[in-house]
Amino acid sequence: MSYFTFDESRPMDFIAIGRLCIDLNANEIHRPMEETRTFTKYVGGSPANITIAVAKLGKKSGFIGRVSDDQHGRFITNYLQERGIDTSCVITDKSGTVTGLAFTEIKSPTECSILMYRDNVADLKLEPADVSEEYIKNAKAIMISGTALAASPSREAVLKAVDLARKNGTVVFFDIDYRPYTWKSREEVGIYCSLVAEKSDVILGGREEFDLLEEPYGPLQNDDQATADRWFAHHAQIVLVKRGGDGSTAFTKDGQSFKGTTFPANVVKTFGAGDSFAGAFIYGLMNGWDIARCQQFGAASASIVVSSHSCSDAMPSAEEIQAVIDKHTTTV
């Protein structure tokens, strides 16, 4: 069953819009940040991680975003280019902005937190004029990260991108990707993310993220099927509720639901699970796989990334993901 059509005549498979940042992941794991002395630098930012995952799986990918006009901005752009990701719409912001930093604290495999430095960040300076209709029209799908709606002018740029995607038949993936930093209020999150959710074909988020979208309008559904139905009344064809180590449930507009399990992992840290899951899940959808297989692929990819120190660098190939599935799936 196909829930939407990817226009196979388009040269680009997948593009994302939003933040390109840096992760500084603690080297001394199982320690609080106060006692952490050294970090390893990786490209980060949820939509960047997802794009890197999709590209690693072999899809022709690109990015729409702004980076700082300094060594960090150049590090990010070079990294994307080295991985074959098109950066023709990655703009160097000349207004004195900086790159967003995510310091990650790995206290234990289950106690991870992120300290984000996001004042005056380049990614939120993306302007509507930076969003080219031609670029979106040439892609089969676009991924929107909710955090890009946190402030203007990035907010308007993203709203423009979503409208252009709908106008041109580019499939819209939306990852709510709620990060409290840079948002002014919870109400703002709900209102702006709902605007994009209404126009999206596939929505991914955790239970609390979906609650945020319901909060300004009420009542809270507290029920995944009711939440999914709310978005099916708009454009959504698939609503995926992620539940960390408990897996995920995918709801489809035709009334079905699919429970996705997890794969055993040697967990180093929990962040990166959602991005690796999303990248592999999207890859499956773009290959026309059934939902259960997409979820399985996503979960296997996530099990690899949570077992690694980084997010972006650790995004696995299709062969590596399949090897995990083969190892843990018994055939009858």
Ligand SMILES: Nc1ncnc2c1ncn2[C@@H]1O[C@H](COP(=O)(O)OP(=O)(O)O)[C@@H](O)[C@H]1O
């Ligand atoms: N500890 C874990 N072990 C194995 N797989 C995991 C673990 N945590 C998450 N995953 C996988 O990653 C998916 C997404 O994780 P989740 O934590 O819900 O996303 P996010 O990082 O966006 O909060 C889960 O549905 C599951 O398949």
Ligand SMILES: O=C(O)C[C@@H](O)[C@H](O)C(=O)COP(=O)(O)O
């Ligand atoms: O998104 C960010 O700015 C930080 C990410 O690079 C980070 O590694 C992370 O939090 C990954 O997010 P998740 O996959 O939703 O756990």
